[in-house]
Amino acid sequence: MQKALHYRDEHELMNLRELVAEKAVVVFAHKGCCMCHVVKLLLNGHGVNPAILDVDELNEGDVTEIVGGAPQFPAVFLGGVLFGGVEQVMGAHISGELVPRLRQARALWL
């Protein structure tokens, strides 16, 4: 029984890792979080539709594995790599760095 559970957890973690690696833009957030809404709108403005993952639905351990200890949400992944939170996204948006990063993550094709 213990072994089966362990396998299932590992499986879930693998799925999560794959998801983050595959999708160009992934956002981890709490459901109904207003800052997540802000990040989503900023990304939408660039023509990007991020995959939003509800942290409350996921295994806490898995999330910590991927996002790191003491995580701040929303947490944005570009091309499988943790980019940052709303502050980093906003900063990159203003400084003009966001578009190149999005292209790099193959979120944009133009």
Add this chain to the structure above:
Amino acid sequence: MNSTTTQFVPSRRMGLYEPAHQMSMWGDFRLDSPPPPPLMLEVNANSNNQSEDTFGASHRNDQEASKPDDKVLRRLAQNREAARKSRLRKKAYVQQLENSKLRLIQLEQELDRARQQGLCVDATQLAYAGNTNPGITAFEVEYGHWVEEQNRQVSDLKNALHSDMGDMELQIFVDGGMRHYFELFAMKVTAARADVFYIMSGMWKTSAERFFLWIGGFRPSELLKQVLSPHLDDLTEQQRLDIVNLRQSCQQAEDALSQGMEKLQFILAQAIADGLLREGNYLPQIGAAMNKLEDLVRFVIQADHLRQETLQQISRILTIRQAASGLLALGEYLQRLRVLSSCWSSRPRDVCVSKI
């Protein structure tokens, strides 16, 4: 009453003998209108000191006996009416006081209950007294210093730009100016954690500044549009383009934050409105709302972060001289807003007599 000023003035139209001491003050204009009741009372009180030319005289004209009495009776009735209305007003006022007292007792009870339940309740926000939050008091003092320093920097910048100072020296002023704004943002974060509503309402700002408030401060895109762009005339084409792009990015970021705020307002209102008209107390709803308010602090922080990023991006686009001009323009603009506020609040107003 000065008896030498009294005269006996017959009122031709009504055929009455009017008490005339007050008539002498207004001349012929008041011949036909009866004096208001208080004067009437005054006359009565003084009649024993007056000569026969006053009110007392009217009693002695027997052929007119009935008409003066009517006048007197009417005035007495008016007095009674005025006194009655006065009593009613007093009664209403006392009633209002009683209601306020009851509400105060109710609030105090709720406060005690909340404290017993271990919830954090700031009594000063329930009372109508001023803000006694130490974090806010400290902020207000610091902000006072900040404005003084700001004024010094504005005049320094003005002098620097009019002198033939080189770019190296000018850079020091620009860096100092930018840093000064960043210090304000840091102060605001601490204050927002102490009382986010205070920051959101722009309470530390003057009234005209508050008119332009957006999430606890100025709107970066407006800054670019109104203050900077029109006053930087030696821009290259690339710079012009960069500033247009920056303004657009600012607007997009502002829109995203504004929409996030609307969502927060919606969620907060929902939390507070949950279970209205239901049995039981509302403390769970208040507790839920308090949790949501933590997000409001994040909005203040992100809005200030946007302001900081915008200022930094502007300084990257502009030359040192242009950046100095831009900082000066912004400083002067804020100064003018403050002056507008104080001029507006001290403008001469007509004193209106309340019609209660």
